[in-house]
Amino acid sequence: MKRWTFxxxxxxxxxxxxxxQQRIPRNALAMTxxxxxxxxxxxxxFSTSDESKLLTAAVGLTQDLGFTIxxxxxKLGLITGSKQRDATDGGQVAGAIFVALLTGVATPxxxxxxxxxxxxxxxxxxxxxLRATFQxxxxxxxxxxxxxxxxxxxxxxxxxxxxxxKAVFLEAQKI
Amino acid sequence: MSNAHRxxxxxxxxxxxxxxxxxxxxxxSKSQILASEESQVKLRAMQTRAFDTTDRTKLLRTVMxxxxxxxxxxxTADETLGTVTGTKLDGYALRMTVTVRPRGDTQQLVxxxxxxxxxxxxxxxxxxxxxxxxxxxMFLTAQQVD
Numbered sequence: 001m002k003r004w005t006f007x008x009x010x011x012x013x014x015x016x017x018x019x020x021q022q023r024i025p026r027n028a029l030a031m032t033x034x035x036x037x038x039x040x041x042x043x044x045x046f047s048t049s050d051e052s053k054l055l056t057a058a059v060g061l062t063q064d065l066g067f068t069i070x071x072x073x074x075k076l077g078l079i080t081g082s083k084q085r086d087a088t089d090g091g092q093v094a095g096a097i098f099v100a101l102l103t104g105v106a107t108p109x110x111x112x113x114x115x116x117x118x119x120x121x122x123x124x125x126x127x128x129x130l131r132a133t134f135q136x137x138x139x140x141x142x143x144x145x146x147x148x149x150x151x152x153x154x155x156x157x158x159x160x161x162x163x164x165x166k167a168v169f170l171e172a173q174k175i
Numbered sequence: 176m177s178n179a180h181r182x183x184x185x186x187x188x189x190x191x192x193x194x195x196x197x198x199x200x201x202x203x204s205k206s207q208i209l210a211s212e213e214s215q216v217k218l219r220a221m222q223t224r225a226f227d228t229t230d231r232t233k234l235l236r237t238v239m240x241x242x243x244x245x246x247x248x249x250x251t252a253d254e255t256l257g258t259v260t261g262t263k264l265d266g267y268a269l270r271m272t273v274t275v276r277p278r279g280d281t282q283q284l285v286x287x288x289x290x291x292x293x294x295x296x297x298x299x300x301x302x303x304x305x306x307x308x309x310x311x312x313m314f315l316t317a318q319q320v321d
Protein backbone atom coordinates (compact mmCIF):
# COMPACT_ATOMS: atom_id res chain seq x y z
CA MET A 1 0.00 0.00 0.00
CA LYS A 2 2.86 2.34 0.84
CA ARG A 3 4.32 1.72 -2.56
CA TRP A 4 1.02 2.74 -4.13
CA THR A 5 1.00 5.98 -2.22
CA PHE A 6 4.50 6.70 -3.44
CA UNK A 7 3.57 5.89 -7.03
CA UNK A 8 0.50 8.11 -6.99
CA UNK A 9 2.60 10.92 -5.56
CA UNK A 10 5.32 10.41 -8.17
CA UNK A 11 2.83 10.46 -11.04
CA UNK A 12 1.22 13.60 -9.61
CA UNK A 13 4.63 15.22 -9.33
CA UNK A 14 5.46 14.32 -12.93
CA UNK A 15 2.19 15.91 -14.03
CA UNK A 16 3.03 19.00 -11.96
CA UNK A 17 6.42 19.33 -13.65
CA UNK A 18 5.10 18.50 -17.10
CA UNK A 19 2.46 21.18 -16.76
CA UNK A 20 5.08 23.92 -16.66
CA GLN A 21 7.74 22.62 -18.96
CA GLN A 22 7.62 22.68 -22.68
CA ARG A 23 10.68 21.68 -24.60
CA ILE A 24 11.62 23.07 -27.95
CA PRO A 25 11.91 20.30 -30.58
CA ARG A 26 15.44 19.25 -31.46
CA ASN A 27 16.71 20.93 -34.62
CA ALA A 28 14.00 23.62 -34.55
CA LEU A 29 16.83 26.11 -35.10
CA ALA A 30 19.13 23.96 -37.21
CA MET A 31 19.58 24.08 -40.96
CA THR A 32 18.27 20.96 -42.64
CA UNK A 33 18.64 19.43 -46.06
CA UNK A 34 15.32 21.05 -47.02
CA UNK A 35 16.42 24.56 -46.01
CA UNK A 36 18.12 25.13 -49.37
CA UNK A 37 15.17 23.73 -51.30
CA UNK A 38 12.80 26.05 -49.46
CA UNK A 39 15.10 28.99 -50.12
CA UNK A 40 15.03 28.28 -53.85
CA UNK A 41 11.25 27.92 -53.81
CA UNK A 42 10.76 31.22 -51.99
CA UNK A 43 13.42 33.36 -53.73
CA UNK A 44 13.68 35.07 -57.11
CA UNK A 45 16.26 37.44 -58.50
CA PHE A 46 15.23 40.56 -60.36
CA SER A 47 17.45 42.33 -62.85
CA THR A 48 17.54 45.66 -61.06
CA SER A 49 19.94 47.08 -58.54
CA ASP A 50 17.27 49.50 -57.35
CA GLU A 51 16.14 47.78 -54.16
CA SER A 52 13.60 50.44 -53.18
CA LYS A 53 11.89 50.20 -56.56
CA LEU A 54 11.47 46.45 -56.06
CA LEU A 55 10.16 47.04 -52.54
CA THR A 56 7.66 49.59 -53.85
CA ALA A 57 6.38 47.07 -56.39
CA ALA A 58 6.15 44.45 -53.62
CA VAL A 59 4.17 46.84 -51.40
CA GLY A 60 1.70 47.32 -54.26
CA LEU A 61 1.34 43.57 -54.73
CA THR A 62 0.89 43.04 -50.98
CA GLN A 63 -2.05 45.43 -51.14
CA ASP A 64 -3.37 43.80 -54.33
CA LEU A 65 -3.47 40.50 -52.43
CA GLY A 66 -5.54 42.11 -49.65
CA PHE A 67 -2.86 42.14 -46.97
CA THR A 68 -2.63 44.87 -44.37
CA ILE A 69 0.95 46.06 -44.15
CA UNK A 70 2.17 45.72 -40.57
CA UNK A 71 5.67 47.03 -40.82
CA UNK A 72 8.26 48.04 -43.34
CA UNK A 73 11.96 48.71 -42.98
CA UNK A 74 13.33 49.93 -46.27
CA LYS A 75 16.93 50.11 -45.06
CA LEU A 76 16.91 46.37 -44.41
CA GLY A 77 14.54 45.49 -47.24
CA LEU A 78 11.58 44.21 -45.25
CA ILE A 79 7.80 44.27 -45.68
CA THR A 80 5.44 42.33 -43.44
CA GLY A 81 1.71 42.01 -43.82
CA SER A 82 -1.22 39.94 -42.68
CA LYS A 83 -4.84 39.25 -43.48
CA GLN A 84 -7.72 37.53 -41.70
CA ARG A 85 -9.92 35.38 -43.88
CA ASP A 86 -12.54 32.68 -43.81
CA ALA A 87 -11.17 29.13 -43.43
CA THR A 88 -14.33 27.09 -43.89
CA ASP A 89 -13.67 23.84 -45.69
CA GLY A 90 -16.73 22.36 -47.42
CA GLY A 91 -15.59 18.77 -46.94
CA GLN A 92 -14.87 19.30 -43.27
CA VAL A 93 -18.30 20.89 -42.69
CA ALA A 94 -20.02 17.99 -44.48
CA GLY A 95 -18.08 15.55 -42.28
CA ALA A 96 -19.09 17.44 -39.15
CA ILE A 97 -22.77 17.37 -40.16
CA PHE A 98 -22.53 13.64 -40.81
CA VAL A 99 -20.96 13.05 -37.38
CA ALA A 100 -23.60 15.29 -35.77
CA LEU A 101 -26.41 13.32 -37.43
CA LEU A 102 -24.95 10.02 -36.26
CA THR A 103 -23.94 10.95 -32.74
CA GLY A 104 -25.74 14.18 -31.94
CA VAL A 105 -22.40 15.73 -31.07
CA ALA A 106 -21.32 18.92 -32.78
CA THR A 107 -17.65 18.71 -33.78
CA PRO A 108 -15.78 21.96 -34.28
CA UNK A 109 -14.73 22.85 -37.84
CA UNK A 110 -12.18 25.33 -39.13
CA UNK A 111 -13.62 28.82 -39.17
CA UNK A 112 -11.08 31.56 -39.77
CA UNK A 113 -7.41 32.04 -40.45
CA UNK A 114 -4.69 34.64 -40.18
CA UNK A 115 -2.27 34.60 -43.10
CA UNK A 116 1.06 36.32 -42.61
CA UNK A 117 3.56 37.35 -45.25
CA UNK A 118 7.06 38.66 -45.04
CA UNK A 119 9.09 39.89 -47.97
CA UNK A 120 12.82 40.38 -47.63
CA UNK A 121 14.99 41.85 -50.37
CA UNK A 122 18.77 41.80 -50.56
CA UNK A 123 21.28 43.07 -53.09
CA UNK A 124 22.95 40.36 -55.17
CA UNK A 125 25.54 41.97 -57.42
CA UNK A 126 23.71 44.13 -59.96
CA UNK A 127 20.55 42.19 -59.25
CA UNK A 128 18.21 42.22 -56.27
CA UNK A 129 16.96 39.02 -54.71
CA LEU A 130 13.58 38.82 -53.04
CA ARG A 131 12.41 36.11 -50.67
CA ALA A 132 8.78 35.75 -49.67
CA THR A 133 7.47 33.55 -46.88
CA PHE A 134 3.85 32.88 -46.00
CA GLN A 135 2.51 31.26 -42.85
CA UNK A 136 -0.95 30.79 -41.41
CA UNK A 137 -2.83 30.13 -38.20
CA UNK A 138 -6.24 28.45 -38.49
CA UNK A 139 -8.87 28.56 -35.75
CA UNK A 140 -12.02 26.47 -35.45
CA UNK A 141 -15.57 27.28 -34.37
CA UNK A 142 -14.51 26.73 -30.73
CA UNK A 143 -11.80 29.37 -31.05
CA UNK A 144 -9.06 26.74 -30.79
CA UNK A 145 -5.99 26.92 -33.00
CA UNK A 146 -6.03 23.93 -35.34
CA UNK A 147 -3.10 24.73 -37.61
CA UNK A 148 0.16 26.60 -37.27
CA UNK A 149 2.14 26.23 -40.45
CA UNK A 150 4.57 27.62 -42.97
CA UNK A 151 3.07 27.58 -46.46
CA UNK A 152 5.22 25.35 -48.63
CA UNK A 153 3.08 24.77 -51.73
CA UNK A 154 5.24 25.51 -54.80
CA UNK A 155 2.20 26.74 -56.79
CA UNK A 156 1.51 29.49 -54.28
CA UNK A 157 5.03 30.83 -54.55
CA UNK A 158 5.05 30.49 -58.34
CA UNK A 159 1.83 32.47 -58.62
CA UNK A 160 3.10 35.06 -56.19
CA UNK A 161 6.26 35.63 -58.22
CA UNK A 162 4.32 35.76 -61.49
CA UNK A 163 2.20 38.53 -60.02
CA UNK A 164 5.26 40.26 -58.65
CA UNK A 165 6.99 40.21 -62.04
CA LYS A 166 3.91 41.91 -63.47
CA ALA A 167 3.90 44.47 -60.65
CA VAL A 168 7.60 45.20 -61.22
CA PHE A 169 6.89 45.68 -64.91
CA LEU A 170 3.98 48.02 -64.15
CA GLU A 171 6.19 49.93 -61.73
CA ALA A 172 8.89 50.23 -64.40
CA GLN A 173 6.32 51.47 -66.91
CA LYS A 174 4.89 53.90 -64.32
CA ILE A 175 1.34 52.65 -64.71
CA MET B 176 -7.98 3.83 12.48
CA SER B 177 -7.48 0.57 10.60
CA ASN B 178 -4.46 -0.03 8.43
CA ALA B 179 -6.45 0.04 5.19
CA HIS B 180 -8.13 3.23 6.26
CA ARG B 181 -4.82 4.87 7.03
CA UNK B 182 -3.34 4.07 3.63
CA UNK B 183 -6.43 5.39 1.88
CA UNK B 184 -6.06 8.62 3.80
CA UNK B 185 -2.37 8.89 2.93
CA UNK B 186 -3.14 8.18 -0.70
CA UNK B 187 -5.66 11.02 -0.80
CA UNK B 188 -3.13 13.25 0.93
CA UNK B 189 -0.47 12.40 -1.64
CA UNK B 190 -2.86 13.20 -4.48
CA UNK B 191 -3.90 16.46 -2.88
CA UNK B 192 -0.23 17.32 -2.40
CA UNK B 193 0.52 16.63 -6.04
CA UNK B 194 -2.42 18.78 -7.06
CA UNK B 195 -1.13 21.61 -4.87
CA UNK B 196 2.28 21.38 -6.53
CA UNK B 197 0.54 21.36 -9.89
CA UNK B 198 -1.28 24.57 -8.97
CA UNK B 199 1.66 26.36 -7.39
CA UNK B 200 4.34 24.84 -9.64
CA UNK B 201 3.52 27.49 -12.18
CA UNK B 202 3.29 30.09 -9.41
CA UNK B 203 1.03 33.11 -9.60
CA SER B 204 0.59 34.12 -13.23
CA LYS B 205 1.77 37.67 -12.49
CA SER B 206 5.15 36.38 -11.35
CA GLN B 207 5.79 35.55 -15.02
CA ILE B 208 6.10 39.23 -15.94
CA LEU B 209 9.66 39.66 -14.70
CA ALA B 210 10.52 36.00 -14.35
CA SER B 211 13.70 34.48 -15.70
CA GLU B 212 14.43 30.96 -14.56
CA GLU B 213 18.07 30.64 -15.53
CA SER B 214 20.70 32.88 -13.97
CA GLN B 215 21.00 36.08 -15.97
CA VAL B 216 24.72 35.62 -16.55
CA LYS B 217 24.32 32.06 -17.80
CA LEU B 218 21.44 33.02 -20.04
CA ARG B 219 23.34 35.92 -21.61
CA ALA B 220 26.34 33.71 -22.26
CA MET B 221 24.32 31.09 -24.09
CA GLN B 222 22.36 33.68 -26.08
CA THR B 223 25.28 35.89 -27.13
CA ARG B 224 28.13 35.60 -29.64
CA ALA B 225 30.62 38.09 -31.04
CA PHE B 226 31.39 38.41 -34.74
CA ASP B 227 34.46 40.09 -36.25
CA THR B 228 32.74 42.58 -38.52
CA THR B 229 31.94 46.28 -38.62
CA ASP B 230 29.24 45.86 -41.27
CA ARG B 231 26.20 45.99 -39.04
CA THR B 232 23.66 46.27 -41.86
CA LYS B 233 25.07 43.19 -43.57
CA LEU B 234 24.92 41.32 -40.26
CA LEU B 235 21.29 42.36 -39.73
CA ARG B 236 20.38 41.32 -43.27
CA THR B 237 22.12 38.00 -42.74
CA VAL B 238 20.21 37.48 -39.50
CA MET B 239 16.97 38.01 -41.45
CA UNK B 240 18.07 35.60 -44.20
CA UNK B 241 19.09 33.00 -41.61
CA UNK B 242 15.71 33.28 -39.86
CA UNK B 243 14.01 32.74 -43.21
CA UNK B 244 16.24 29.74 -43.89
CA UNK B 245 15.13 28.29 -40.56
CA UNK B 246 11.46 28.64 -41.53
CA UNK B 247 10.68 31.91 -39.78
CA UNK B 248 8.57 34.75 -41.07
CA UNK B 249 10.32 38.02 -40.20
CA UNK B 250 7.90 40.20 -38.21
CA THR B 251 9.83 43.42 -37.70
CA ALA B 252 13.32 44.80 -38.08
CA ASP B 253 14.93 48.07 -37.08
CA GLU B 254 18.27 49.15 -38.46
CA THR B 255 18.82 51.95 -35.94
CA LEU B 256 18.32 49.77 -32.89
CA GLY B 257 19.63 46.64 -34.57
CA THR B 258 16.70 44.36 -33.80
CA VAL B 259 15.01 41.63 -35.80
CA THR B 260 12.00 39.60 -34.66
CA GLY B 261 10.56 36.55 -36.35
CA THR B 262 7.96 33.82 -35.83
CA LYS B 263 8.13 30.17 -36.86
CA LEU B 264 4.91 28.17 -37.06
CA ASP B 265 5.30 24.42 -37.44
CA GLY B 266 2.64 22.86 -35.27
CA TYR B 267 4.11 25.11 -32.59
CA ALA B 268 4.86 28.81 -32.28
CA LEU B 269 8.50 29.78 -31.90
CA ARG B 270 9.26 33.49 -31.60
CA MET B 271 12.73 34.89 -31.65
CA THR B 272 14.29 38.32 -31.23
CA VAL B 273 17.83 38.93 -32.39
CA THR B 274 19.72 42.09 -31.50
CA VAL B 275 22.98 43.36 -32.94
CA ARG B 276 25.14 45.95 -31.22
CA PRO B 277 28.73 47.09 -31.63
CA ARG B 278 31.42 45.78 -29.29
CA GLY B 279 34.61 47.84 -29.45
CA ASP B 280 35.69 48.99 -32.89
CA THR B 281 35.97 45.69 -34.68
CA GLN B 282 33.18 43.46 -33.40
CA GLN B 283 29.42 43.13 -33.24
CA LEU B 284 27.59 41.35 -30.45
CA VAL B 285 24.61 39.27 -31.52
CA UNK B 286 22.09 38.18 -28.93
CA UNK B 287 19.18 35.85 -29.66
CA UNK B 288 16.32 35.09 -27.31
CA UNK B 289 13.53 32.69 -28.14
CA UNK B 290 10.14 31.71 -26.82
CA UNK B 291 8.66 28.30 -27.56
CA UNK B 292 4.86 28.28 -27.21
CA UNK B 293 4.46 29.56 -23.66
CA UNK B 294 7.97 29.15 -22.32
CA UNK B 295 11.32 30.88 -22.68
CA UNK B 296 13.96 28.79 -24.45
CA UNK B 297 16.71 28.38 -21.88
CA UNK B 298 18.66 25.42 -23.16
CA UNK B 299 22.01 26.08 -24.87
CA UNK B 300 21.52 23.71 -27.87
CA UNK B 301 18.92 25.69 -29.85
CA UNK B 302 21.07 28.83 -29.58
CA UNK B 303 24.17 26.89 -30.63
CA UNK B 304 22.25 25.69 -33.67
CA UNK B 305 21.11 29.21 -34.51
CA UNK B 306 24.60 30.70 -34.23
CA UNK B 307 26.05 27.83 -36.27
CA UNK B 308 23.62 28.69 -39.08
CA UNK B 309 24.32 32.41 -38.76
CA UNK B 310 28.10 32.02 -38.81
CA UNK B 311 27.89 29.80 -41.87
CA UNK B 312 25.84 32.45 -43.65
CA MET B 313 28.23 35.23 -42.56
CA PHE B 314 31.38 33.19 -43.36
CA LEU B 315 32.55 34.26 -39.90
CA THR B 316 33.12 32.46 -36.63
CA ALA B 317 30.65 33.00 -33.82
CA GLN B 318 32.81 33.67 -30.79
CA GLN B 319 31.74 32.83 -27.28
CA VAL B 320 31.61 35.90 -25.03
CA ASP B 321 32.49 35.73 -21.33
